Amino acid sequence: MAKLILTPENQIQRLNTIFNSVEQLRDLPLVQLKKRGNPKTWSVLEVILHLNIAYGHYQTKFEEILPNLSSIDVEQKKFKCRAWQKFVIEGQRPKNNVRKWKMKTLKRFEPIIDSEHVDDKKANEIIDSFFALYGHLKETIVTSRGKDVTKIKFASAIGPIVNFYLPESFEFLICHLERHMVQISEILKQVEK
Amino acid sequence: MRDEDFLLLKNLFFNLRISDKEEEHFKSLWCTKSFKQYDLITEAGSIERNFYLVLEGVQAIYVLNEKGEKVVLGFSYTGSPSGVFDSFVSGEPSKIFLEALKPSRLLAISKSDYLDLFKNDPSFYQWGHHFFQEVLFGRLSREVELLTLTAEQRYISFMQRCPDELKVIPQKYLASYLNMKPETFSRLRASTVY
Numbered sequence: 001m002a003k004l005i006l007t008p009e010n011q012i013q014r015l016n017t018i019f020n021s022v023e024q025l026r027d028l029p030l031v032q033l034k035k036r037g038n039p040k041t042w043s044v045l046e047v048i049l050h051l052n053i054a055y056g057h058y059q060t061k062f063e064e065i066l067p068n069l070s071s072i073d074v075e076q077k078k079f080k081c082r083a084w085q086k087f088v089i090e091g092q093r094p095k096n097n098v099r100k101w102k103m104k105t106l107k108r109f110e111p112i113i114d115s116e117h118v119d120d121k122k123a124n125e126i127i128d129s130f131f132a133l134y135g136h137l138k139e140t141i142v143t144s145r146g147k148d149v150t151k152i153k154f155a156s157a158i159g160p161i162v163n164f165y166l167p168e169s170f171e172f173l174i175c176h177l178e179r180h181m182v183q184i185s186e187i188l189k190q191v192e193k
Numbered sequence: 194m195r196d197e198d199f200l201l202l203k204n205l206f207f208n209l210r211i212s213d214k215e216e217e218h219f220k221s222l223w224c225t226k227s228f229k230q231y232d233l234i235t236e237a238g239s240i241e242r243n244f245y246l247v248l249e250g251v252q253a254i255y256v257l258n259e260k261g262e263k264v265v266l267g268f269s270y271t272g273s274p275s276g277v278f279d280s281f282v283s284g285e286p287s288k289i290f291l292e293a294l295k296p297s298r299l300l301a302i303s304k305s306d307y308l309d310l311f312k313n314d315p316s317f318y319q320w321g322h323h324f325f326q327e328v329l330f331g332r333l334s335r336e337v338e339l340l341t342l343t344a345e346q347r348y349i350s351f352m353q354r355c356p357d358e359l360k361v362i363p364q365k366y367l368a369s370y371l372n373m374k375p376e377t378f379s380r381l382r383a384s385t386v387y
Contacts, residue, residue, distance in 0.1 A: 005260065005261055006261075007257070007261045009233075009237070009257055009261070009263070009290060010257050010261040012233070012236050012237070012238070013236065013237040013238045013257060013288075013290075014238070015238070016236055016237065016238025016239050016286065017238045017286070019238070020238065020286055075231055075363065078261075142233065145231060145233075146231065
């Protein structure tokens, strides 16, 4: 199995690309953001709210872990993702802008929005929260460049069945974002029809 | 702004003929920014907001290849301009990182202030013409070196022209810039006289 080498620079670049795409969503009419492609799928705003909910666990963990990592004066070495973690990450990563398979979302990560009462202000609040939360992720990645990330691992949001070192958790979160960015493109295509 | 910093700035904008009052205004448009070693000054995926002059330190511009490895396109160092120029000019997100390889102090001017310089004083167009001509010639010369010289010739040519402060940065950055493996660079360093 090919190695998965993780670097913070690669993760920062991909995260910035996602930020640019989400920023462009602000220009879309509200109706496009809150309309579902079909009754069984989410709207764009529901996807973003789901992403916001999904980050909550990691925000808490990062704030706990980061101060406890020792600083390094040299450039961080390449981080090789472990096999089981790679399998979990690759399950999230879209290939050629396609989600390989659909996943059932755990109840606690499901977004609940009363679409009828969502106005521009509420929509902007959801998008603002996205930038605040994933801005935190970016700050964490940037800070981790000067830390020894090979010492502490922690349980993922799924539970202790998957534990992550920081670079693995960053990769998981970014692949999760990329997966949902593909979903947002699919929703927008359906809504525009 | 320190006098020695302004001297570097005047050296970069060598052709300016401005009054004392205009000089004060020109100075006021620049601010000093400090970066620690390995800080990212500009991130790929973001828009370059500033044009820089390096007061101190060495910086690398690089892209990431498919394996996530850094491919170094160039360096900036004391007295040289710095920044991700294509993104600065186009206003589009950059594909390039700018990273401080040594603790760095840079003078920065914002895009709007930079554009105002050109609007308010035609001599900046002469400077701009000269500046981007030099950038183009530099890139062409590098392309010719990469395509026509052997690894040893590239090493000698680079070491003969590069300033001393560039010779002490991590070897892997120099090796990448010269399109060779770090092991090759290390072997050439040990065996080649330039």
